[in-house]
Amino acid sequence: MSKQPTSAYVHIPFCTQICYYCDFSKVFIKNQPVDDYLRALIAEWDSYGIKTLKTLYIGGGTPTAISAKQLAYLLDNLTKNLDLESLEEFTIEANPGDLTADKIAVLKNSAVNRVSLGVQTFNDRHLKKIGRSHNEAQIYESIDALKQAGFDNISIDLIYALPGQTIEDVRDNVQKALALDIPHLSLYSLILEHHTVFMNRMRRGKLNLPTEDLEAEMFEYIIDQLEQNGFEHYEISNFTKPGFESRHNLMYWDNAEYYGVGAGASGYLDGVRYRNRGPIQHYLKGVVNGNARLSEEVLTLDEKMEEELFLGLRKKTGVSTTRFEEKFGLSFWTRYGQVVRDLERDGLLIVEKDNVRMTKKGLFLGDTVAEKFILE
Numbered sequence: 054m055s056k057q058p059t060s061a062y063v064h065i066p067f068c069t070q071i072c073y074y075c076d077f078s079k080v081f082i083k084n085q086p087v088d089d090y091l092r093a094l095i096a097e098w099d100s101y102g103i104k105t106l107k108t109l110y111i112g113g114g115t116p117t118a119i120s121a122k123q124l125a126y127l128l129d130n131l132t133k134n135l136d137l138e139s140l141e142e143f144t145i146e147a148n149p150g151d152l153t154a155d156k157i158a159v160l161k162n163s164a165v166n167r168v169s170l171g172v173q174t175f176n177d178r179h180l181k182k183i184g185r186s187h188n189e190a191q192i193y194e195s196i197d198a199l200k201q202a203g204f205d206n207i208s209i210d211l212i213y214a215l216p217g218q219t220i221e222d223v224r225d226n227v228q229k230a231l232a233l234d235i236p237h238l239s240l241y242s243l244i245l246e247h248h249t250v251f252m253n254r255m256r257r258g259k260l261n262l263p264t265e266d267l268e269a270e271m272f273e274y275i276i277d278q279l280e281q282n283g284f285e286h287y288e289i290s291n292f293t294k295p296g297f298e299s300r301h302n303l304m305y306w307d308n309a310e311y312y313g314v315g316a317g318a319s320g321y322l323d324g325v326r327y328r329n330r331g332p333i334q335h336y337l338k339g340v341v342n343g344n345a346r347l348s349e350e351v352l353t354l355d356e357k358m359e360e361e362l363f364l365g366l367r368k369k370t371g372v373s374t375t376r377f378e379e380k381f382g383l384s385f386w387t388r389y390g391q392v393v394r395d396l397e398r399d400g401l402l403i404v405e406k407d408n409v410r411m412t413k414k415g416l417f418l419g420d421t422v423a424e425k426f427i428l429e
Contacts, residue, residue, distance in 0.1 A: 074251050143167065208297075
């Protein structure tokens with residue numbers, strides 16, 4: 054029996070409205086069976102018999118789209134059997150428009166100690182253009198209210214390379230983000246996903262996106278400004294003040310196993326990567342029948358090694374060759390030496406002691422570098 058995972062992800066698929074770039078498992082909350090969903094989710098949660106966790110993360114959708122009463126039910130039931138002493142980080146995602154005073158009061162009364170706010174941009178015009186329902190003023194109100202309630206571990210998400218966005222817009226966003234005085238920022242470039250409003254617009258030639266050169270300039274500017282202001286660029290898209298790294302996300306990048314609970318959630322247990330049923334009614338039926346899962350994939354050794362590198366290279370510290378060899382019982386250099394030398398020569402990788410990590414140029418190209426480690 055492998056040792057129990059120390060992390061769990063819980064999915065709340067409801068949103069107060071659907072953003073134009075999002076392809077996550079989500080539904081518009083109106084007329085949805087939210088109470089039934091929460092009961093089913095807790096039944097699935099209880100079936101794992103989880104007692105000890107280091108990190109717990111509630112994502113979505115928008116977890117704060119549900120009512121304060123529903124939120125209290127969710128948080129109480131997730132933690133009723135947990136040893137709260139060993140729970141280091143308990144994150145919930147929230148939207149600036151949804152964080153009412155009664156919901157913040159529920160969070161304050163719970164074990165949640167980290168809040169991740171989906172800000173995306175401070176520009177009201179751009180917020181409308183990407184289908185967000187909040188405005189700039191609500192961002193400040195939410196952060197002030199969270200700080201007043203005693204939350205100091207606050208993170209925000211921002212998206213750059215948005216349609217029609219200029220480098221000036223990005224500068225403005227970064228300055229406003231720094232002025233918030235919070236310890237963690239996630240900055241993602243816009244990725245066009247299938248079945249989204251934006252992808253349909255692009256196919257019709259109606260989406261004016263920044264060029265790749267401009268996107269690279271935005272990326273450089275963001276890293277430069279944040280590092281000058283005391284943030285460490287510890288993962289491709291993530292920046293932290295000392296000690297405020299997202300421990301839950303580090304668990305993913307370290308390729309550790311975790312529980313995934315809720316409709317459309319993914320998990321990784323006993324060498325099996327699984328995905329739960331996505332549509333809510335399918336998920337509810339699945340839970341009643343004792344199987345919420347839609348698919349399971351037993352990873353081969355090759356796939357496990359590929360994932361170790363794909364995920365690990367996202368971190369600033371990169372991949373430890375010693376840890377790799379302890380985990381897989383194979384020589385890292387025999388297997389990947391040539392790939393590393395080629396990428397080093399191209400200025401995309403650096404080898405430091407037993408760590409292999411990406412350069413700044415490598416980080417911008419991210420996945421294309423990681424793909425070189427998929428050996429035929």
